[in-house]
Structure formats: C-alpha cells, structure tokens
Amino acid sequence: MSGSKKPGRLVVVSNRVALPQQTATGGLASAMRVAMRERGGLWFGWSGKIGTDSTKVHRTKDGSIDYATIDLTRTDHDEFYAGFANRALWPLLHYRPDLVDYQRDHLDGYLRVNALFADHLVELLKPDDVIWVHDYHLIPLAARLRERGVKNRIGFFLHTPLPAAGLLIGLPQHRALFETLASYDLIGLHTARDLRALEEYFLHEIGGAMRPGGRIRAANGRSFRAGVFPISIETALVAQTAREAAELEEITQLRDSLQDRALIIGVDRLDYSKGLPERFRAYAHLLERASALHRQITFLQIAPPSRGSVPEYRQIRRELERLAGHINGKYAAPDWVPIRYVNQSFPHRLLTGYYRTARVALITPLRDGMNLVAKEYVACQDPKNPGVLVLSRFAGAADELTEALLVNPADPAEVANALERALKMPLRERRQRWRAMMEVLEEHDITAWCQSFLQRLTS
Ligand SMILES: O=P(O)(O)OC[C@H]1O[C@H](O[C@H]2O[C@H](CO)[C@@H](O)[C@H](O)[C@H]2O)[C@H](O)[C@@H](O)[C@@H]1O
Numbered sequence: 001m002s003g004s005k006k007p008g009r010l011v012v013v014s015n016r017v018a019l020p021q022q023t024a025t026g027g028l029a030s031a032m033r034v035a036m037r038e039r040g041g042l043w044f045g046w047s048g049k050i051g052t053d054s055t056k057v058h059r060t061k062d063g064s065i066d067y068a069t070i071d072l073t074r075t076d077h078d079e080f081y082a083g084f085a086n087r088a089l090w091p092l093l094h095y096r097p098d099l100v101d102y103q104r105d106h107l108d109g110y111l112r113v114n115a116l117f118a119d120h121l122v123e124l125l126k127p128d129d130v131i132w133v134h135d136y137h138l139i140p141l142a143a144r145l146r147e148r149g150v151k152n153r154i155g156f157f158l159h160t161p162l163p164a165a166g167l168l169i170g171l172p173q174h175r176a177l178f179e180t181l182a183s184y185d186l187i188g189l190h191t192a193r194d195l196r197a198l199e200e201y202f203l204h205e206i207g208g209a210m211r212p213g214g215r216i217r218a219a220n221g222r223s224f225r226a227g228v229f230p231i232s233i234e235t236a237l238v239a240q241t242a243r244e245a246a247e248l249e250e251i252t253q254l255r256d257s258l259q260d261r262a263l264i265i266g267v268d269r270l271d272y273s274k275g276l277p278e279r280f281r282a283y284a285h286l287l288e289r290a291s292a293l294h295r296q297i298t299f300l301q302i303a304p305p306s307r308g309s310v311p312e313y314r315q316i317r318r319e320l321e322r323l324a325g326h327i328n329g330k331y332a333a334p335d336w337v338p339i340r341y342v343n344q345s346f347p348h349r350l351l352t353g354y355y356r357t358a359r360v361a362l363i364t365p366l367r368d369g370m371n372l373v374a375k376e377y378v379a380c381q382d383p384k385n386p387g388v389l390v391l392s393r394f395a396g397a398a399d400e401l402t403e404a405l406l407v408n409p410a411d412p413a414e415v416a417n418a419l420e421r422a423l424k425m426p427l428r429e430r431r432q433r434w435r436a437m438m439e440v441l442e443e444h445d446i447t448a449w450c451q452s453f454l455q456r457l458t459s
C-alpha cells in the first residue's frame with residue numbers, strides 16, 4: 001500500500017470478542033479492545049453465547065468499533081471451542097502433549113466453524129479491507145477465505161507459544177492444519193523462539209524453503225512472511241489508571257485489611273498453563289523455610305474460572321482448592337491467613353489498584369504466549385516505591401522484562417528464593433529494575449505493536 005493512500009478498513013477476526021460493557025479476562029480481548037479503539041473498524045467473532053441459530057449476525061457499535069458476532073450452537077461450541085481448540089491445540093501449543101485429546105469429530109467441528117466464519121465474513125468484507133485474524137481457533141480461516149475468492153491482505157497473530165516441530169507433528173492431521181498458515185500474508189508471533197519453531201516446521205515438515213527477506217515458501221508454492229511482534233499494553237493509560245485507582249474505596253479496604261503486611265499478588269485465568277499449583281507449593285516452601293515471614297506477608301491469588309466445560313480445567317480448580325485449604329490449614333493463625341484465593345474476575349480499573357498495592361507480583365506460568373498481567377503490574381507501580389516482578393522465564397514477557405527476577409516455575413526452591421529476595425530487595429535496586437522495565441513498556445506499547453504489525457502486513 002503506498003504511503004499516501006488511505007489505509008483500508010481494519011477487520012479483526014477472533015473467537016473471543018470484547019463486547020462493550022464486558023469485563024475482558026483474557027489478554028487477547030483486553031489488548032484488541034485497545035487496539036481497535038484507536039484504529040476503528042469491524043470486529044467479527046463469537047458472541048460468547050450458545051444458541052440454536054448461528055446464521056444470524058448480531059451487529060452493535062461502540063464508538064469507532066463495529067461489532068459483528070454470531071452465537072455458536074451447542075455442538076459447534078463443544079467440538080470447536082471446548083473440543084479441538086482447547087483440548088487438542090491449547091495443550092499442544094503449551095508444551096503439554098500428555099493432555100492432548102484428539103478426536104476426529106472435534107477436528108471436523110473445528111473445520112466446520114472456520115468455514116462458517118468464512119461464509120459470514122465474505123458477506124461483510126469490502127475489497128480494500130485489511131483482515132487480521134487472531135489465534136489458534138482460526139488457523140485455517142485464510143485458506144477458507146481464499147477458496148471463496150478473497151484477495152485482500154490477511155494477517156494472522158498467534159497469541160500462544162509455538163512449540164518445536166518435534167511436538168507439533170505429534171498431532172494427527174497436523175500437516176493438513178498447519179500448512180494452511182501459508183494462505184496468510186503475514187504471521188506474527190510473540191517471541192524469537194516461536195518464530196524459529198514456525199520456520200523449522202515449514203522447512204523440515206512441510207518441505208518449504210526460506211526466501212530472501214525472511215519469506216517462507218510453502219510446498220504448495222504460496223509464500224508468506226513471518227515476524228516477531230510482542231504484544232503489549234496501553235502503558236501510559238494503565239499507569240494513570242493505577243494512580244487514580246489508589247483512591248478507590250476497594251483499594252483502601254484491601255490496604256486496611258493487610259495491616260502493613262507485604263502483599264504478594266498473582267492474577268491468572270484458572271488454567272493449567274499458568275503454573276498455579278506449582279506457585280502455591282513454592283509459597284508453602286517459603287513459609288516452611290522462613291518462619292520469620294509468617295504474619296509479615298499475604299498472598300492474594302486472583303483466579304477467575306476459565307473454560308469450565310473442559311474437564312482439565314475443572315480438575316485444576318479442585319486441585320487448587322485443596323492446596324489452598326491445606327496451606328492455610330497448616331500455617332494460618334487466628335489473625336492471619338497466608339493465602340487469599342479468589343475465584344472471581346475483577347474490572348481492569350480495580351486490578352490496577354491491586355497491582356499498585358502489591359510489593360511483589362508472582363507470575364509463574366509453565367508456558368505463556370506473552371502474559372499481559374506481568375506488563376500491567378510493572379506499569380502500575382509507584383515510581384518512588386515500586387514493587388518487584390517475579391516472572392517465569394517461560395512467559396513470552398520474560399524476553400522483554402529481563403530486569404524481573406526470572407525463575408523456573410517448576411522449581412519450588414528457586415521460586416521461594418526469588419520471592420524472599422523480592423520481599424527484601426532494597427529500594428534502590430527496586431527502582432533500577434523497575435525503570436529499565438518501564439522504559440521497554442513505554443517504547444513498546446500496544447499502539448506500537450498494532451502499527452508495526454499492520455504496517456508490515458500492508459507493505
Ligand atoms: O477466550 P478464552 O478461552 O476465555 O481465553 C482467554 C484468552 O486466553 C489466551 O490468551 C493469550 O493471549 C494473550 C494476549 O496475546 C497472551 O498474553 C497470553 O499469553 C495468551 O494466553 C488465548 O490465546 C486467547 O485466544 C483467549 O481469548
């Protein structure tokens with residue numbers, strides 16, 4: 001697209017859509033809501049509802065964003081979302097082949113819903129629209145659109161990690177699925193490791209070839225580009241919201257309830273990829289080892305339930321209830337509860353105040369595409385007295401937030417050591433580390449992310 005030509009309308013397509021007035025507890029929805037607000041355009045996806053008619057498109061508008069959503073039938077929801085996307089692809093992409101439950105009818109449902117999305121989209125598209133498809137739910141969407149004659153630029157962003165080819169090939173029918181990525185013009189990933197995995201897969205499993213300018217040519221002759229685009233947050237606004245949130249009644253209540261104890265915070269969807277049982281065990285390890293810290297600290301874990309129709313998610317919920325009960329039973333005193341475990345989601349504004357109140361954020365996923373909570377925590381700190389981020393080296397965010405205390409989440413002793421170090425860290429070191437991370441987030445915010453992807457897609 002030439003520099004002087006007005007860019008075409010942006011059409012974002014994702015399974016999860018952040019509809020107006022909804023709390024968006026996932027990173028994709030919260031990030032794309034901000035990106036869409038700035039640029040405007042059409043956002044197409046699932047309404048979040050199960051209905052009997054998926055042929056009807058619901059339209060609504062919020063400022064410059066036009067929303068078009070469809071309900072999913074019970075069968076489509078179970079096979080596409082709860083089935084193939086979240087019981088086969090999600091564990092595979094998060095390095096958990098042991099949890100992959102591949103079922104042929106789930107794959108059929110996944111392909112059917114992708115075709116359904118394509119059927120709806122062709123009715124909504126204009127010739128100069130720039131289409132940006134998001135995440136593992138919609139890998140074959142560009143191929144289905146191309147079959148229907150769509151010639152527009154189509155980009156794809158994968159919000160999860162991408163594991164090495166050796167793992168990807170364990171998925172039955174992997175080639176038929178992943179080869180369709182070649183129908184996109186540009187594929188975005190969070191980290192260099194994810195990009196290497198994509199290249200390796202196409203070169204060694206699909207029989208593709210690298211072309212000048214980082215292009216990858218697939219076996220069918222189509223070529224596409226791929227690049228690293230780490231997603232981010234609206235840094236300045238998040239920081240401002242946190243400053244203002246300090247005055248909210250809920251934040252005062254939290255502060256009063258702490259009685260000068262240092263707050264450690266974790267905020268994660270209740271997902272096995274987030275390493276919550278390992279985190280609870282690491283905290284217990286610290287309590288066991290450092291009795292001087294008893295009554296001095298409080299760990300608040302916010303964990304809104306997620307994907308409750310998938311059995312592994314119900315199981316992790318039971319496991320955490322048991323662990324939290326066990327740890328509190330063992331270490332609590334009449335006037336102190338070591339873990340506050342809350343299965344509820346909170347509006348973003350309130351979260352920013354919680355982050356600012358916390359001396360430490362304990363964010364230890366076993367694998368995570370990015371982890372926006374880590375970035376939000378940093379942006380919310382008081383520059384004069386910032387808290388410390390303890391972060392899993394397996395979150396995409398660790399590639400940029402190198403001044404966090406980086407840990408292997410599977411090692412309770414290592415996490416407990418980092419936690420203790422964070423709690424005792426002198427102000428000077430806290431400030432140095434925070435400043436370095438904040439500079440990264442100020443330069444690479446969500447606007448920069450969105451612009452860099454779309455500029456590459458349209459150039
Ligand atoms: O839509 P749900 O099934 O309720 O799940 C919520 C979202 O979870 C995942 O989020 C990812 O995207 C974030 C932003 O890029 C990233 O920081 C995080 O590491 C990822 O886990 C999922 O990829 C989304 O599709 C879901 O909407």
Ligand SMILES: O=c1ccn([C@@H]2O[C@H](COP(=O)(O)OP(=O)(O)O)[C@@H](O)[C@H]2O)c(=O)[nH]1
Nearest residue numbers: 024025026027028030269345346371372373
């Ligand atoms: O109660 C909650 C819990 C989480 N979030 C938001 O949900 C997003 C989670 O994104 P992240 O990338 O950390 O993980 P994901 O859930 O997408 O895997 C962040 O913007 C959080 O602020 C929220 O608004 N309320």
